[in-house]
Amino acid sequence: MSALKNKRILIGISGGIAAYKTAELTRALIKKGAEVRVCMTKAATEFITPLTLQALTGNPVHSDLLDTEAEAAMGHIELARWADLIMIAPASADLIARLAHGHANDLLSTICLATDTPIHIAPAMNRLMWSNKATQDNCKTLAQRGFTLHGPAEGEQACGETGAGRMLEPLELAENVVAKFSQEKTSQVLTGKTVLITAGPTREAIDPVRYITNRSSGKMGYAIASAAQRLGAEVQLVSGPVALEAPNGVTRTLVESALQMHDKTLNLAKNADIFIATAAVADYSPAQFAQQKIKKKKDKTKESLTLELQTNKDILSDVSHTFPNLFTVGFAAETENLIENAQSKLKRKKLDMIVANQVGENKAFDKDTNQIEIIWADGQQSLPEQTKTEIAKELMEVITERFSAK
Numbered sequence: 363m364s365a366l367k368n369k370r371i372l373i374g375i376s377g378g379i380a381a382y383k384t385a386e387l388t389r390a391l392i393k394k395g396a397e398v399r400v401c402m403t404k405a406a407t408e409f410i411t412p413l414t415l416q417a418l419t420g421n422p423v424h425s426d427l428l429d430t431e432a433e434a435a436m437g438h439i440e441l442a443r444w445a446d447l448i449m450i451a452p453a454s455a456d457l458i459a460r461l462a463h464g465h466a467n468d469l470l471s472t473i474c475l476a477t478d479t480p481i482h483i484a485p486a487m488n489r490l491m492w493s494n495k496a497t498q499d500n501c502k503t504l505a506q507r508g509f510t511l512h513g514p515a516e517g518e519q520a521c522g523e524t525g526a527g528r529m530l531e532p533l534e535l536a537e538n539v540v541a542k543f544s545q546e547k548t549s550q551v552l553t554g555k556t557v558l559i560t561a562g563p564t565r566e567a568i569d570p571v572r573y574i575t576n577r578s579s580g581k582m583g584y585a586i587a588s589a590a591q592r593l594g595a596e597v598q599l600v601s602g603p604v605a606l607e608a609p610n611g612v613t614r615t616l617v618e619s620a621l622q623m624h625d626k627t628l629n630l631a632k633n634a635d636i637f638i639a640t641a642a643v644a645d646y647s648p649a650q651f652a653q654q655k656i657k658k659k660k661d662k663t664k665e666s667l668t669l670e671l672q673t674n675k676d677i678l679s680d681v682s683h684t685f686p687n688l689f690t691v692g693f694a695a696e697t698e699n700l701i702e703n704a705q706s707k708l709k710r711k712k713l714d715m716i717v718a719n720q721v722g723e724n725k726a727f728d729k730d731t732n733q734i735e736i737i738w739a740d741g742q743q744s745l746p747e748q749t750k751t752e753i754a755k756e757l758m759e760v761i762t763e764r765f766s767a768k
Contacts, residue, residue, distance in 0.1 A: 374449070394540060402423055445479045563604075569653075570652075637685075
């Protein structure tokens, strides 16, 4: 893809452990067609070497304020004029403070003072540093001056603590950059609309310590939630247990069982315009929940255990039949007869659209890539294998087009 073709992006890196992620961000932006150059603070070079970034970009890495090799020894002016967008990732608490107070004591801060190019920052720091009033005030100051902040996300941090302060993941930041340039060409077509999405697996309890589940990672659903949010939608995400952080700007509700997901989804569907069911909901759950842990039988001649299962409520079907005017998109994860099974599900559950993908044999589940077939009543479109972030962006474009047509 060349979503950023002919775009010139200057990546700024300040000192922080998240600097190692900037190599992936750099690579992602280049893959999308951008020309990338890098400016590092001295502290940043303690976490990742300039040579790494130079190898990725094919351009020298800039760090000296007074560069004798630059035109008129004024490298900061040249770089400030060169960039179409400046992305600082990670942006440490120290750098944010210096930018807020107009310091120009290194190359990166000087560039930021000497440019009228849009500046985006991805904060990354300890949770207490992030929540400190000084940091919050500095961020508000920058936002008022036109800086765009991305994140931070919540989750486990390098210091061992958990909370807000993690840098957004590189692929999400790259998509945010794409979205910024896309917004210059098109409006946020889903502004004023609510998109409801289910994602991840469900867990069906057997006893207090055991449950039935599946291999869904939730990555596809979370990527779709981010893509919908970038189109201007208010996004409600109902998620089963996953090891993912809530997408930026998305309202997430965590559930565990299929019944919990069913009840929450039906309640939120009342106010939704589009429903996208990516969750891998368990079809069955134990008929009886054992209040105590089921013990292994001591009699070795009776080593088998029979577990009686009951059918769970069908979330997708219940939503489509209860709210016939809601634009409803289903997912069909199949191991065989992909198109036939998906078309059958589309008609049986009265859906507007269905997304079919092949699973099994190391495909789809818990992977960063996917390959899908999009099917509706009188049409079909294939999306080749690519990252789930890219798949989500293109899928939302198709969904938006079909939704508008309806």
